[in-house]
Amino acid sequence: MPDFLLELGLEEIPARMIASAQAELQRRTVALLEREHLLADDYTAASYSTPRRLTVHLTGLISQQSDIREDTTGPAIKIAFKDGFPTAAAEAFARKSGVQVSELRTVSTPKGDYLAATTVKRGRSAAEVLAAELPKEIAAIYWAKNMYWRAGKPERFVRPVLWIACILGDSVVPLIFAGKTAGRASYGHRVLSSGNAFEIVSPQSYLAQLEGEYVLADVEVRRHKIRKALDHVTRTIPNARWREDEALVDTVTHLTEWPDVLLGNFERAYLPLPEEVLVTVMRDHQKYFAVEDAMGKLAPHFLTVTNIALNAENAEVIRQGNERVLRARFNDARFFWDFDQRVPLVKRVKLLENVTFQKDLGSYAAKTERVWEICKVLEGLTQARGFTVDFNALKDATFLAKTDLTTELVKEFTELQGVIGGLYAEAQGLSQKTCDAIKDQYLPMSAAERVPRSYEGSILGIADRIDTIAGMFMLGMEPSGSKDPFALRRAANAIVRILAESGLPLRLPDVINAVTPALAIAEKLKAFFYDRIDFYLRESHLLAYDVVKAVMAAGADDLPDTIARAQAVTSMRGDEQFLAVSATVKRIKNILSQANFDLTAPLIDYTPAGGPEGNLMHKSAEIQVKVNELSKRYAYREALEAISTIRPEVDTFFEKVMVMDPDLNIRKQRLTVLATVVCSFSNIADFSEIVIAG
Amino acid sequence: MAGKNPLTFQELLFTLQRFWAEHGCVLQQPYDVEVGAGTMSPDTFLRVLGPKPISIAYAQPSRRPADGRYGENPNRLYRHTQLQVILKPPPERVQELYLESLIAIGIDLAQHDIKFEEDNWEWPVGGAWGVGWQVMLDGQEITQFTYFQQCGGMDLDPISGEITYGLERIAQFLQDLDSIYEIVWSRDPATGRELTYGQVRLHEEQQFSAYSFDYADVPSLWKHLELYEDECKTLLMKFWALVDSLLTERERETSFAECAPLQERMLRFPTLGAYELALKCSHTFNLLDARGAISVTERVGVMARIRNLVVGVAKIYAEQGRLTTPSALI
Incomplete structure (x- = not known):
């Protein structure tokens, strides 16, 4: 072979x-x-x-390849031959099969005799x-x-x-x-x-x-060589280590055929510049690894991965070249850093009037005013629910949030917007809470990044994004298909993650209602966010699509609650009682739907005296009390276990009771019993959505 | 660092020009209208259009008013110098040819770390883009290498390879200097007396930075922009009117001989003049920008106006080329 x-x-x-x-x-x-x-x-x-x-x-x-023999059946004999002569149908079949009519066979089938051909497809x-x-x-x-x-x-x-x-x-x-x-x-x-x-x-x-020929073609071999060389070279500096950066290791692995690693230095005089700026210059602009000391503080060294074997002669030349480039870049950064400080952020608020956010949505100054209105609503709700928010820090952060767009440093390092604003705010003596909120406003930028570290940063991040999203929706510029020029999906993903992971006591409707009173837009926004929540639950929590569908059918406005329910349902999927209950719910829903029973209408007041109906009703009420109690503390697994105990009563009910009684009144009463059972569990998930394997 | 006697700035230019001349390039002189990059010279922007092969090289002083630093920043210039090479179509193994040019200027490749890193070029105002690399030498970007794909919004066939050397950066690199102004520009062979980049050009940097940032009269610049734009637009309209009239006349002509005058009139239409007016607009825009006279909102609008001119010129250049090839007129 x-x-x-x-x-x-x-x-x-x-x-x-x-x-x-x-x-x-x-x-x-x-x-x-x-x-x-x-x-x-x-x-x-x-x-x-x-x-x-x-x-x-x-x-x-x-x-x-082996040759492939293929038998095909053609027209019936009585159509294929007329008076013993082949018809057009027989000739067409022979042509299609690539043989002469004389080479065709006759096969007998229960439907009569047919023409057949055997073709051999030559293997290649x-x-x-x-x-x-x-x-x-x-x-x-x-x-x-x-x-x-x-x-x-x-x-x-x-x-x-x-x-x-x-x-x-x-x-x-x-x-x-x-x-x-x-x-x-x-x-x-x-x-x-x-x-x-x-x-x-x-x-x-x-x-x-x-x-x-000096090519390591195996990517993993190269990656390993680079990592080892990074370790090795860093060991020449006492107590130092290179700053782990998987993405950068990946990039330099794909930039080299024969990698080696070189240590370079820069003057200590640059260290007072913010670490974020120094690291961005090294990593993003020069593809250098940063080096830190034992305390994790940046050290005045860098590591560059070369595409050539280093020796005593060329290492010195290459090192000097790289050091000179870095020096020039750091000089620029320092120039901008000092230059920008001449106009403090508070004086830049007014400059935002001249910076367009979007032509129909006005300047960044106008956006800031809108965002602050949203922030106030979210802050009010958060405090009312017993959580502390620093109102003044949130206010300062909101009004200064976009001012760094007017600085030279952000024009040079656009990827550091927000971070640079926070750094200037620190240098200009604003409160730490304010600075952190400014720095964190764009977090998370990707699934790998964390959410803002404070409630203030989280509220600002939500308010800024929902203002953008709602504004674009109102202009009819919502994403469609693969088109999402304003990255609104990414913005919505970030809001979903903040709601799920920041600990803020906010629900999706709080956010939507804070931005728009227009019902039609709110409905659209909700549908848009539900898509993102579905995506988030599947991608970030690796939940199965049917589980996601089931719990979202019971609502997903409260993210932490939705996650807890989905995890509980997932953990119960192997449980036989639970699966039986899921099957039962599916059955009940079918019965109800065939009977055109409106599940959204209020149920009639009906209390059966006893028997299977009464038992089921009683058990269902008993479970519901328990479930409500457990749900309050997110103990959904126990709640589901409680629900599963209804199985004997349901089974007996279906054995003994004829739901579709000819007496319409009785029928309605029995349907009501079933509807009561379904509704009492529907706050957790729509169990009929669960796909039962096998 | 790169050898005992690194090239002076002017030797660097001679050497690269000689190298490319020896590889079949026509050496053109720098274009004498202000441009922000060698790409904007008609020798690149217009010659890459159409089917005619060309290899051409030229130095291009490139003005970027907003990059001026009054001569105080050792790494930024109001006006820097590019060496621009256009190879249409690019030969096989054009990268190797480029690396040979580095050897020619004294760079021993075994002594350095050289990488071709993805960098795609785009000039939205010219409806032009291409893919390629920035060539990194010991961490310094020394060359932009681009395969042009579109120009004036039109697909190119054949494509062109564009090699843009940043001469100041390369000289700084060869001479191992932290400041552009210390670059040795020339060395008198008789006396050994050296002139530096600063001695030759510092006053220009100082004065043009001052002009761009402090003195340029904003209302006049707006007026200039409008005048250049109006004249360019008029020319574009005249071209299409001429095409219409020639086509109408041609329909009446029956013999081929009668077509020659028509061809002559078409050949003489001043597309290049229209392009210079568009370039003037672009430079005026850059000055206004450096003066801080263009708000973000206005910016998009003015750029769209200039784009209309530049792309409009590319379109008529292509059409003129098509109509003046004999087969199109017969």
């Missing part, structure tokens, strides 16, 4: 796109071969990449299939940004293709993609190797041969 190797040689692929493309190339190659029955059961697949290549290596290919060799089909798979790889480069624009790909190596067993598969015919030539490191092409001997020798 031969091995297979494909290497696509490209001009530097953007680092951010490599990992997914590498995985996709492997997935597509395997899927193609599986589809074509060319993979043995014990095949293995591996893939590699560097900035200049994507590679997939498979073992366990089947060299040749793996080499043939790969040459014909793999280029299409390569062409279909998703790239976040594509280009074309050949005259006539025949294809789009991430960057120009330089070479293709494609080897099956011992032979080249001469597939053609982007005007390149595959061979066995490959290239090593741009600088460290000779620069000349070398021949890949076999798929098995690929990695070792590349290593000989």
Whole structure:
């Protein structure tokens, strides 16, 4: 069973796109071969990449497809032949089957005699299939940004293709993609190797041969080498460690073929600049790792990952070059930092009148006024529910929140908006609570980030975003399909997370009602947020879709409560009694719906005397008291256990009582009993939504 | 650092120009209308349109009024110098060719860390964008490398490869200096006397920063902008009127010989003049911006006006090229 190797040689692929493309190339190659029955059961697949290549290596290919015999049935004999001669129908069938009419057979079926044909589809060799089909798979790889480069624009790909190596067993598969015919030539490191092409001997020798050309093609090997080198180099500074940054390790892994790590220094004089600014310059602009001391404080060093082996001679040159660049960048940052301080934030509030937020929604000054109105409502509700909010800190933070948009430092480091405002506020002596709220207002920016650390920051973050979202909805600019130019979904996700995780005693309707009295918009907003809550429960809490649907049917306005219910339902899914109750609820709902029973209308007052009806009603009431008690302290698992104990009464009811009594009055009474049972549990979840396996 | 005798600023320019001339480039002189980048010179912006292959290189002084620092910041300039290379279409292994040019200016690649990091270029005002890299040398961005994809809102075929060297940064790097103003611009071979970048250009930086930030008269700038814009718009309209009249005339002509004068009139239409007016608008806008005279709200509107001009010129340039190729007139 031969091995297979494909290497696509490209001009530097953007680092951010490599990992997914590498995985996709492997997935597509395997899927193609599986589809074509060319993979043995014990095949293995591996893939590699560097900035200049994507590679997939498979073992366990089947060299040749077997021929496929296929029997097909055609028209009935009485239609196929007239007076012993084949009709047009017989000829058409023969043509379709690729045989002569004389080669057709007759088969007998219970419906009569029919014409039949046997066709043999010749199996193709793996080499043939790969040459014909793999280029299409390569062409279909998703790239976040594509280009074309050949005259006539025949294809789009991430960057120009330089070479293709494609080897099956011992032979080249001469597939053609982007005007390149595959061979066995490959290239090593741009600088460290000779620069000349070398021949890949076999798929098995690929990695070792590349290593000989100063290319570590295995991403994990490179990542490991970088981490070890970072550790190693940092050990030369006493008590220091490099600041862990997984995303940055990932980036530099995808920027290098032969990585090494170099330690550089900067003057202590820059350390008084805010750490956030220094780290942003190093990480985002220079892709350097920051170094910290034993106390976690920034130390005047940095680590850069090079794409070349370092030696005594070049290390000094490269270090000096990097240090000079960093010095220039820090100088700029310091210039802006000092320059901006000349106008304190409080004096910048007025400048916001000239900064447009959105042309129909006015300036940032106008936005700030609106946000403050919302903040006041949310603050009032929070205090009324027994939580303490620092009113003055919230007010100061709100009015200063956007003033950093007028500073030079934010123009230079837009990713630090908010943080820079908070830093200036600190330097200008505002209260810590105010500064923290300003700094945290854009948190969380992504699922990986935390929510604001204080109630003040959380309220500000909610108010700012709901103002944006509602404003855009009122202008009819809500997201649709894949279009969300103002990132409103992300803003709503952040509000959902703050409501769920900040500890604020606020519910979704509090937030929506604080921003708009217009019912139509409020309804739209609620639907929009329910989508985001559904997404949040599934993505952040990894809850099953049916559980999410079930608990959301009982309302999701109170996020912590919704999460608790969903977790309880999830924990009960394996319980037999619970599943039986779920099935029962489903059955009851079916009965009610067939009887056109309106579950939203108030129930009639009906108390059965006793018997199965009375017992069920009694038990249901008893459970409801318990459930209400348990729900108050989020003890939903116990509540569900209590609900599950209703099973014997329900079973007896269905055994002994005929619901659809011909007497309409009695029928209505019995339906009411069932409706009472369903309604008494419906505050937790709609159990009929739970999918029961098997 | 990069060798014993690093190139002076002017030697750097000579060397790169010679390198690209030896690789088939036409050497053009810097464009003599204010531009913010070498891309805006018609030798790039207009020549990348249409099917005609071209390889061209030129130094381009690039003015960015808002970047002026009165000569006080060692790393920022009102006017910096780009060396712009356009390769249409780009040859195979164009990156290797570029790396050879670095070797030519004395950079020993084994002694440095060089990376091609994704950086896509976009000039919304010109309806132009491309994909490519910033070339990082020991952590310093020294070159912008772009494969043009669209210009004036039109797909390009063939595409062009654009290599933009930041000459001050490279000289600073070669000479291992913290300040642009210390760069050795020239060295007299007879006396060994050196002139620095500061001696040659500091006064320009001081005076043009002062002009851009303090002296430029805002009402006059607005007036200039309007005048340039009006004239450019008029030219654009005249072009399309000319096309209409020529096409009408051509329908009446029957013999090919009669078409030559028409072709002549089309060839002589001053598209390049219209483009200069659009460039004037762009520079005037930058001055207004440096003066802080453009609010964020106005900004979008003025940029849209200039975009109409620039893209409009690209459109007529492409159309003019199409109509003046013989097959289009027959």
